[in-house]
């Protein structure tokens with residue numbers, strides 16, 4: 001058990017990726033701190049986790065400075081530290097031409113995908129630096145490395161996360177804290193089901209075919225395939241890895 | 256394991272000093288850039304083990320250290336032969352086997368110099384970049400075959416290879432060369448071979464089965480700045 005008694009905080013924990021990560025890290029013996037703004041989904045997650053009672057569930061909005069500070073403080077009070085922070089909060093935002101996006105909606109995506117990661121980083125990093133050890137992971141997406149028509153908002157924030165990650169990693173090089181990003185291709189998820197429907201409301205199957213057409217392996221990435229990379233990067237096996245984007249995309253960015 | 260190197264002395268040492276005596280391994284003293292020799296060791300591997308599940312290509316040279324306009328055509332050809340031709344020749348023989356197995360993972364050791372420039376390393380940077388071009392293209396051709404191809408891009412790593420670079424930078428005082436290189440590495444130390452090995456193990460395993468056509472960077476933030 002590679003993460004025995006390590007404190008692992010996952011935000012957006014009740015989502016598809018967050019759930020897969022919670023299960024996987026629990027198997028490795030981690031003490032989980034699971035954050036999500038959706039209380040109902042968080043309760044469901046509690047029921048799904050085999051040792052749910054050993055984990056801490058905190059319904060909170062990661063966009064809110066005070067709430068983030070509060071749950072980071074609470075975690076330190078209860079468990080003493082944070083060893084690993086994984087930021088999984090994110091939305092895909094408006095799927096339309098760039099010129100049709102309202103500034104309000106653009107701001108919303110920015111707040112949900114970037115500001116949340118920033119705030120969690122801001123409050124968790126001093127805790128880690130005090131112990132001169134820790135690992136922070138951001139979840140970007142292949143659209144942080146390339147564009148796609150109608151996805152300019154999502155692409156903007158995915159790029160922004162990588163920019164933040166690189167500079168933050170350099171801020172941390174002498175303090176023992178590693179900062180990296182995973183960069184997944186479209187993943188089998190409720191998120192992608194919604195995207196398929198938005199693309200072709202009358203025939204989501206066509207939306208799926210169109211997206212799968214972008215993927216050289218011809219299938220979606222599975223959440224379980226992302227968790228293995230996260231586990232690796234968070235472990236001591238990756239102790240020389242910081243400031244990098246770990247791409248899991250079946251060859252999508254090779255073309 | 257099938258272990259190939261053109262340095263007989265080091266290969267013998269690997270066998271006698273590092274690996275348990277009962278470990279089942281084939282050792283080939285061979286030149287990875289020689290078409291016939293590559294064919295021979297791949298064939299013998301198939302005879303003995305019946306397949307190749309993972310192929311890790313580490314053979315390579317750094318060449319000398321100098322300004323981009325100072326290379327001779329001969330030096331360029333030597334680096335091409337060792338660093339690129341060897342990638343091609345080994346892939347050429349290993350890929351069809353993996354394709355038939357519908358399973359396999361190829362890892363090509365490139366370096367951070369494949370993703371940025373560093374003064375006086377133009378030849379090494381050139382061949383490192385080339386490896387990624389080959390890797391990405393081969394990956395797209397094999398995306399449905401169960402065969403995965405990726406590259407590893409490490410920062411300078413503790414090795415005789417880097418000792419040579421240190422000497423080339425400051426022939427009279429290699430220690431100064433080391434300090435200079437350390438000063439541009441954010442952790443101010445080299446990567447250790449064991450740290451690279453962990454990534455190679457991860458990317459070649461089934462846990463990385465959607466990782467394909469990518470460069471796996473191990474660089475303490477060197478490329479982030």
Ligand SMILES: NC(=O)c1ccc[n+]([C@@H]2O[C@H](COP(=O)([O-])OP(=O)(O)OC[C@H]3O[C@@H](n4cnc5c(N)ncnc54)[C@H](O)[C@@H]3O)[C@@H](O)[C@H]2O)c1
Nearest residue numbers: 012014015016017037038061062089090141186187189191
């Ligand atoms: N699904 C994909 O195809 C895909 C691909 C690449 C990257 N990603 C990224 O991976 C991450 C997770 O994706 P997913 O598919 O699991 O998404 P998801 O929608 O299933 O999960 C996101 C979770 O975040 C929570 N959340 C949203 N806003 C929040 C806030 N302000 N505070 C707290 N919690 C909040 C939601 O309640 C939800 O449970 C996202 O950042 C996404 O951008 C997803």
